[in-house]
Amino acid sequence: MQIERVVIAGGGLAGSRAAAELRAHGYAGQVTMLGAEPHPPYDRPPLSKKLMMGELDSTSLDTDAAALGLDLRLGEAATALDGRVVRSERGEYAFDRLIVVTGAGPVLLPGPGRQHVLRTVDDALEIRARLQKGTRVAIVGAGWIGAELATAAAARGCAVTVLEAAAAPAAAALGEAAGAMLVPWYAAAGVDLRLAQPVESVQDSGLALPGGGWLEADLIVTAVGVRPCTGWLDGSGVDLGNGIIVDSRLRASVPGVYAAGDCAAFWSGRYGRRLRVEHWDTALHSPNVAAANALGAEQDYDPVPYFWSEQFGRMVQYVGHHEREDRLIWRGDPAGERWAACWVSGTAGTDRLVAVLAVGRPRDMLQGRRAMVAGQAVDTARLADPDVPVRDAAVT
Ligand SMILES: Cc1cc2nc3c(=O)[nH]c(=O)nc-3n(C[C@H](O)[C@H](O)[C@H](O)COP(=O)(O)OP(=O)(O)OC[C@H]3O[C@@H](n4cnc5c(N)ncnc54)[C@H](O)[C@@H]3O)c2cc1C
Incomplete structure (x- = not known):
């Protein structure tokens, strides 16, 4: 079939990457991009x-719509997929191939009070304008975005409280043992981190906590995670679960439909x-893979x-993927400034490195990534020695 x-x-x-990659793969037909923002x-x-932090105001990508021959339709959300047609409130777009890259959007807490989220540039500029010296900022969630926002808010002189339902920061990604090593960072920055502290609801001037508790705040930011933006595909025949269900080639259940980025499972x-x-x-x-496959690869x-x-x-970097049962090996002192946590799976002699959390040790991350791609077995005693490069822990 000719793809036009x-x-x-x-x-x-x-x-943006999907559009550029379609052209890089030599596709010369029509490309229409619908962007809700x-x-x-x-x-x-x-x-x-x-x-x-106030160090820049724009984070625009270098997407040259004219050079790419891109029909870029901004402020126009896709609202439905009906056979081989995408609908929006303004039009209908027939396609031979559809690449879905609608990303993810923040989860909100219950309650009538104003809760900010941090997903878009407009969200960010609005929050930044409110980060004045002395402002009482309550951040719900000590994940990556909560921690980064707390960093900026504290640096701008705000009184920052972070409430986290789990027993450690970033516990969903790192587990409690590794996440616990991040706790002192908050106190050192003057941030009041409250762990195992769920929030019941957001009210006008603060947060309602279980058991009648209350936290007064001038600015409330909810940073408890995101959900894939797939509602517009309900009823389209595209299988949805935690995101758009795609195979290893990023193909959805409906032929001709691909997904990439945050929304693709x-x-x-x-x-x-x-x-x-x-x-x-x-x-x-x-998107490179989705675009290539959409064109026949x-x-x-x-x-x-x-x-x-x-x-x-x-600088905190994590590479790989670990499960609860994988064994944690420390490289260096996690109370210090430069250390890593490595997770291995298997038994002695056949241990494989499955994930690395590197704090101020970018080489550990890079070498760990290579070891994971190669699937090499590692000597865990050498891995535990921060003076031995991760690559030299490989068993050859
Ligand atoms: C504040 C912040 C900081 C981050 N920092 C890091 C970091 O340090 N390291 C890291 O690895 N990752 C980070 N991330 C995550 C990273 O930015 C995302 O993984 C990435 O943006 C995902 O890109 P995407 O294009 O898949 O989705 P998105 O960036 O979400 O883009 C999807 C776009 O599609 C639009 N859209 C949604 N629905 C529709 C629709 N129906 N029709 C048309 N358009 C629609 C959305 O409005 C959005 O503009 C951060 C994210 C945020 C929000």
Whole structure:
């Protein structure tokens, strides 16, 4: 079948990459991109970092719609998929291939009070304008975004409280043992971190806590995670679960439909399970595979996932994927400034490195990633020695 019309639903990083990759693969037909936001594609990671600190105001990506021959429709959300047609409130777009990159949106807490979220550049600029000296800021959630926002708010002189329902920061991603090592960072920055502290609801001037508790705040930011933006596909025939269900080639259950980035729940042969990865690296690379396959290639997308966070003056990087039963090995003193946590799976002699959390040790992350891609066995005693490069812990 001749492919003449491609629709990209979603105008973030993955959308921008999908458009560029279609052209890079030699596709010369029509490309229409529907983006719900009024802005051309932009990068989100700086929103909670440099932009929040006041070091930059725009994070626009270099998406040259004219050079790409891109029919870019901003402020126009896809509202339905009906056969081979995407509908919006303004029009209908017939397609031969559809690449869905609608990303994810923040989860909200119950309650009538004003709760800010940090997902879009408009969210970020609005929060930043309120981070005045002495402002009482309550951040719900000590995950990556909560921690980065707390960093910026404390640096701008706010009185910051972070409430976290779990027993440690970033526990969902790291587990409690590794997450616990992040706790002192909050206190050192003057942030009041309250662990095992659920929030019942957001009220006008504060947070209602279980048992009649109350936290007064001038600014409340909810940072408790995101959900994939897939509501518009309800009833379309596209299988949905925790995201758009796609196979290892990023193909959805409806022929001609592909998904990438935050909204895609792809099958990983490497991990033998479905993954939905809400990180920049996936939004950067998965659209290449979706675009190539949409044009007839047969590539698998099966990365070793990676993300980073910049919090409390530290560069935090995590690569891989670990399960609760994997064994944790420390490299260096986690009370110090430069250390890593490695997770291994298997038994002595056949241990494989499955994940690395590197704090101020980018080489550990890079070498760990290579070891994971190669699937090499590692000597755990050498891995535990921070003076031995991770690559030299491999058993040859
Ligand atoms: C504040 C912040 C900081 C971050 N920092 C890091 C970091 O340090 N490291 C890291 O690895 N990752 C980070 N991330 C995550 C990273 O930015 C995301 O993984 C990435 O943006 C995902 O790109 P995407 O294009 O898949 O989705 P998105 O960026 O969510 O883009 C999707 C776009 O589609 C639009 N859309 C939604 N529904 C529709 C529809 N029906 N029709 C048309 N358009 C629609 C959305 O409005 C949005 O503009 C951060 C995210 C945020 C919000």
